[in-house]
Amino acid sequence: MNVKYFYSFLAVLVLALIAWVGCDLLGLQVLFGVILPYIAVVVFLVGFFLRMMDWARSTVPFQIPTTAGQAKSLPWIKFNAIDSPFTTGGVVARMFFEVVTFRSLFRNTRMRVNPDGRISYDIELWLWLFALAFHYTFFVVILRHARFFLEPLPLPFEILEKIDTFVQIGQPVISMSSFALLGTVLFLFVRRVYLPNIRMISLASDFFPLFLIFGIVFTGIFMRYFAKIDVTAAKELTYGLVSFNLPSLAKMQGIGSIFYIHVFFVSVLLVYFPWSKLMHMGGIFLSPTRNMANNTRAVRHVNPWNYPVNVHTYEEYEDDFREKMIEAGLPVDKKE
Amino acid sequence: MSDLPKSDELFSHIDHRPPKGKDWMDIPVDIRPGMYCYSANPKSMETLSAPNVRKWNPLEEDWLLPDNWQEILHNGLKERLEKFRSFKVFMDICVRCGACADKCHYFIGTGDPKNMPVLRAELLRSVYRNDFTKAGKILGRLAGARPMTLEVLKEWWYYFFQCSECRRCSVFCPYGIDTAEITIMGRELLNLLGLNIDWIATPVSNCYQTGNHLGIQPHAFKDMLEFFVEDIEEITGVNCTPNYNKKGADILFITPSGDVFADPGTYTCMGYLMLFQFLKDKYGLDVTWSTYASEGGNFGFFTSHETMKRLNAKMYAEAKRLGVKWILGGECGHMWRVIHQYMDTMNGPADHLEVPVNPITGTTFENAASTKMVHITEFTADLIKHGKLDLDPRRNDNLKITFHDSCNPARGMGLLEEPRYVINNVANHFYEMPANTIRENTFCCGSGSGLNAGEDMELRMCGGLPRANAVKYMADKFDVNMLACVCAIDRAALPDLMNYWETGADVTGVHELVGNALILPGEKKRETDLRGEPLPGMEEEADE
Numbered sequence A: 001m002n003v004k005y006f007y008s009f010l011a012v013l014v015l016a017l018i019a020w021v022g023c024d025l026l027g028l029q030v031l032f033g034v035i036l037p038y039i040a041v042v043v044f045l046v047g048f049f050l051r052m053m054d055w056a057r058s059t060v061p062f063q064i065p066t067t068a069g070q071a072k073s074l075p076w077i078k079f080n081a082i083d084s085p086f087t088t089g090g091v092v093a094r095m096f097f098e099v100v101t102f103r104s105l106f107r108n109t110r111m112r113v114n115p116d117g118r119i120s121y122d123i124e125l126w127l128w129l130f131a132l133a134f135h136y137t138f139f140v141v142i143l144r145h146a147r148f149f150l151e152p153l154p155l156p157f158e159i160l161e162k163i164d165t166f167v168q169i170g171q172p173v174i175s176m177s178s179f180a181l182l183g184t185v186l187f188l189f190v191r192r193v194y195l196p197n198i199r200m201i202s203l204a205s206d207f208f209p210l211f212l213i214f215g216i217v218f219t220g221i222f223m224r225y226f227a228k229i230d231v232t233a234a235k236e237l238t239y240g241l242v243s244f245n246l247p248s249l250a251k252m253q254g255i256g257s258i259f260y261i262h263v264f265f266v267s268v269l270l271v272y273f274p275w276s277k278l279m280h281m282g283g284i285f286l287s288p289t290r291n292m293a294n295n296t297r298a299v300r301h302v303n304p305w306n307y308p309v310n311v312h313t314y315e316e317y318e319d320d321f322r323e324k325m326i327e328a329g330l331p332v333d334k335k336e
Numbered sequence B: 001m002s003d004l005p006k007s008d009e010l011f012s013h014i015d016h017r018p019p020k021g022k023d024w025m026d027i028p029v030d031i032r033p034g035m036y037c038y039s040a041n042p043k044s045m046e047t048l049s050a051p052n053v054r055k056w057n058p059l060e061e062d063w064l065l066p067d068n069w070q071e072i073l074h075n076g077l078k079e080r081l082e083k084f085r086s087f088k089v090f091m092d093i094c095v096r097c098g099a100c101a102d103k104c105h106y107f108i109g110t111g112d113p114k115n116m117p118v119l120r121a122e123l124l125r126s127v128y129r130n131d132f133t134k135a136g137k138i139l140g141r142l143a144g145a146r147p148m149t150l151e152v153l154k155e156w157w158y159y160f161f162q163c164s165e166c167r168r169c170s171v172f173c174p175y176g177i178d179t180a181e182i183t184i185m186g187r188e189l190l191n192l193l194g195l196n197i198d199w200i201a202t203p204v205s206n207c208y209q210t211g212n213h214l215g216i217q218p219h220a221f222k223d224m225l226e227f228f229v230e231d232i233e234e235i236t237g238v239n240c241t242p243n244y245n246k247k248g249a250d251i252l253f254i255t256p257s258g259d260v261f262a263d264p265g266t267y268t269c270m271g272y273l274m275l276f277q278f279l280k281d282k283y284g285l286d287v288t289w290s291t292y293a294s295e296g297g298n299f300g301f302f303t304s305h306e307t308m309k310r311l312n313a314k315m316y317a318e319a320k321r322l323g324v325k326w327i328l329g330g331e332c333g334h335m336w337r338v339i340h341q342y343m344d345t346m347n348g349p350a351d352h353l354e355v356p357v358n359p360i361t362g363t364t365f366e367n368a369a370s371t372k373m374v375h376i377t378e379f380t381a382d383l384i385k386h387g388k389l390d391l392d393p394r395r396n397d398n399l400k401i402t403f404h405d406s407c408n409p410a411r412g413m414g415l416l417e418e419p420r421y422v423i424n425n426v427a428n429h430f431y432e433m434p435a436n437t438i439r440e441n442t443f444c445c446g447s448g449s450g451l452n453a454g455e456d457m458e459l460r461m462c463g464g465l466p467r468a469n470a471v472k473y474m475a476d477k478f479d480v481n482m483l484a485c486v487c488a489i490d491r492a493a494l495p496d497l498m499n500y501w502e503t504g505a506d507v508t509g510v511h512e513l514v515g516n517a518l519i520l521p522g523e524k525k526r527e528t529d530l531r532g533e534p535l536p537g538m539e540e541e542a543d544e
């Protein structure tokens, strides 16, 4: 067994155990259901902000967009306004498509060496598809949690709920997004373990978020469809968290430990987020190869720390070669 | 070079599966002859006052480092994280999705897992985590961190000089992580310890002193161009003697010195001379060459940002001294990345120059309004579009041409259509290679970023495999026999590559094709092309 995913898996198990012991045996529902979630949200917000500021503090000395299409040059040459953006509008469009459609990942190909000696690069969209599905279902699942925090539920969330529970097989209604999310996480995990090269590049910190998210989704599905926790009590707690009007301890203790494991997982994810690769969410916006215009010859970019350097001047050069230059009939500035 | 395996042997040994059950951190670096370049000559290092100048050998155990080398690297890393947001963000946000892994020509050609861009970056990232992140400090290897050791340093050196800074990985990365940028930082750090390669250090030193990478002195530079003038006169009957260092000329022309020096770049150089003569005779355009700014390329870019700036400064300085209106740049790859994305920022603003206007067509090059330097294919395309050139494309009829996009113009500039437009107007048989191997997806020649030495031939042939493979496909399918490009390193590197992989294709610059097709005022009936080969339909006459 690979230590990297073993330790990550173990870490998530231990987290579950901590929450279970804490709530079921020690009765620390207030800690796991109230105090830690509050701390986690604060750490997440402050941490996210600090990380962004930390990146923003580093300067951008050069304008280095990766151009992935024809640049704007002569007026009769059609240029690619998105992949080689000339204006801020183009840059915004490029970033929009990166974030919303994972446009670069969509280019993905898979290299193969064929028996006839030809190397081919075929379209390979599975990663793109599942990555996109993973993020969108994750997003939908988060939005669907609004019903635990907002009363009455605003219309857009109602509509989302209708769509998400479109397929109904008996009771309770099935929320498609959570199962799809579970599936996509599983795919991303299997891909990491199964493809030898991807397995090689993976770190424990690549497996940990996958296990943790899997844990969140799994406990979520489990308590909704199988463990059947006291939903009314859980809602009272969640409303209480946002309205600072908490239910009684007895009520909180009646919800069921699986709920607290779920909430603890989420808290850990929030705390973990700003200090991990999950910050790609913020970093993508600051990536200089994607967020700058390809107009460097038209508009001068200023390097805040540009400093003078020693150069070999023409005068020095002519001093070195004057005689030879004169002999060869080359013009010189000083005839000596 | 005699150790270079035969191409079919090399091909059959490429294995893209990583060694089983081994963590990459446990695979020791094996610096293998044929895959690395010789260390820098101390004399060349001295020219630019590089640190830790000494003679050293990469194959030896002791690299003769200063005692506090780890401290130097740590501080260098810290400084660069603060100075370059690209570097800092790229250190933090990679999710190791692996989309970039099989996009690198060096990985495709060697199968060495550390040539996957993501792992190349992890070589440095692992040390960054160890030195600068809490998780790395506490969890160590579990968090993907490792301390800087001599072993790690050697690994950096080996693999940062197995990256041609081509940016192909960056196109496919969902966050645009550019491993070229990481390699650039890695090489800067290595240079703090005097760990450059000679194929970069000596051209840099030459360029600093004589104005060009090859160390051609002014009189010799003139001699060499004069030699081309004679050749052209023999073929066309027209004298194309250029201006040198001419004050008050309209335009200063700067191109890589490689084209002055070696075939087949020389024919491209002849193409430039002919084009300028044509424009002078027909329209009175006054172009000058410079022996001081006699290098378009910039191997400083492969050393450090500072060295790049020091070498690049000549362009604006010479344009100012000569009092020209604007600068025209020849066909070169990394030269154009430097001009397009760095020059104005480093050495501008060029207020002593005018916004480039083509006096013949009246076109204002708005896209170069600030930098004031125009790419020769932009210039020629504009001339052709306005019908200002007299061309006979049939003279290139014996060629079946395909076009190799050089990495830098493609991914650091977006110059894709201009060369194609020119080729299609000066030749009749043009074929595109498969879409996944051209334009923004183009494959490196395998020898970019200062790796086109002789001693690392195996590396170059491995890295060039994807390109050669695509050309071979074109040769088999369309009988393509000529590979056109707009890069001097390509012209120096691709012929060996085409030979090695037996594609049967020759290599040409775009302006060699222009030179062949261009009808010079007062020219005699041409019987041969610029290479002295009979023109199509002239084969018999040549036999007589």
Ligand code: HEM
Pocket: A098, A099, A100, A102, A105, A127, A130, A131, A132, A134, A135, A138, A188, A192, A206, A209, A210, A278, A280, A281, A282, A284, B095, B096, B097, B174, B175
């Ligand atoms: C602006 C918002 C975001 C964008 C544009 C974005 C984009 C991406 C992309 C393109 C990938 C690579 C493909 C893949 O490996 O799946 C990725 C991976 C990943 N993202 Fe996001 N992401 C965003 C927000 C988030 C958030 C909020 C999370 C939640 C925790 C998240 C969790 C992950 C994880 C765990 C992976 C790695 C998947 C793997 O192991 O293969 N992302 N993201």
Ligand code: SF4
Pocket: B093, B094, B095, B096, B097, B098, B099, B100, B101, B117, B118, B172, B173, B174, B175, B176, B177
């Ligand atoms: S494509 Fe980008 S995010 Fe994915 S492994 Fe490569 S560098 Fe990392």
Ligand code: SF4
Pocket: B103, B104, B105, B106, B115, B116, B117, B120, B162, B163, B164, B165, B166, B167, B168, B169, B170, B178, B179, B180, B183
């Ligand atoms: S920049 Fe080019 S050579 Fe370097 S890692 Fe990326 S794809 Fe490979």
